[in-house]
């Protein structure tokens with residue numbers, strides 16, 4: 162199947178590593194052009210060099226109100242001001258229990274998950290051509306709370322609601338979907354495993370083994386397995402798919418539907 166991504170122009174958040182990088186890699190492999198966004202410019206430059214001429218680094222902190230102007234300038238310089246899609250993705254919010262987290266931690270989590278993305282969408286949606294697609298990277302916390310990740314449990318369902326709302330408001334010109342990762346082998350998940358292991362007095366390897374056993378597939382996902390689903394949802398091949406809250410989780414979520 163031809164995904165129809167050749168020559169399409171995307172902004173991909175959280176693109177220096179993990180799931181964002183995996184989506185960006187897949188888009189480029191399918192002939193798309195990508196602006197890679199995350200904070201560490203050196204890491205982005207290394208990814209861009211690996212991906213070749215269709216990938217351009219654009220260092221920006223999505224939580225910073227100045228980010229949309231930086232990204233708009235890069236869209237102007239790289240794509241001539243127009244766009245075919247956006248991956249809304251950055252680092253995860255801090256772990257912890259709802260009543261233990263401070264106001265500052267809650268507000269910082271809001272800025273990364275909702276405030277920054279809203280500002281970015283306000284700036285970028287007017288630059289999108291007909292048939293463009295937006296993809297939010299969320300978490301299976303939108304269906305089942307994850308122990309000790311309460312910022313995600315509370316705020317990610319709001320992100321999913323935003324995706325659904327925009328899918329209806331921007332239809333039929335722009336498609337909007339979300340994709341919830343279960344447990345993928347990335348720096349984020351390795352660091353969560355290390356924190357849990359330290360709290361429980363086990364090793365990160367034991368923690369990973371325990372977590373993998375709870376997944377019906379018996380293993381963590383590989384980022385490339387996420388990247389392929391993301392690229393499909395962003396592609397013209399998914400032209401009638403909008404408002405979908407999809408999972409890539411090895412059957413981990415037990416909730417219906």
Ligand SMILES: NC(=O)c1ccc[n+]([C@@H]2O[C@H](COP(=O)([O-])OP(=O)(O)OC[C@H]3O[C@@H](n4cnc5c(N)ncnc54)[C@H](OP(=O)(O)O)[C@@H]3O)[C@@H](O)[C@H]2O)c1
Nearest residue numbers: 175177179180199200201223251252253300344345347349
């Ligand atoms: N991996 C999983 O299994 C899993 C499961 C559930 C949910 N998620 C969620 O999916 C998202 C991606 O996860 P991941 O595993 O790929 O994480 P990751 O490996 O830690 O990568 C996060 C990426 O986001 C960038 N980033 C972080 N904060 C940013 C900011 N304020 N502005 C712009 N870029 C920022 C990071 O680069 P810089 O640090 O250089 O900015 C990096 O490129 C996260 O929100 C995570 O919570 C992941």
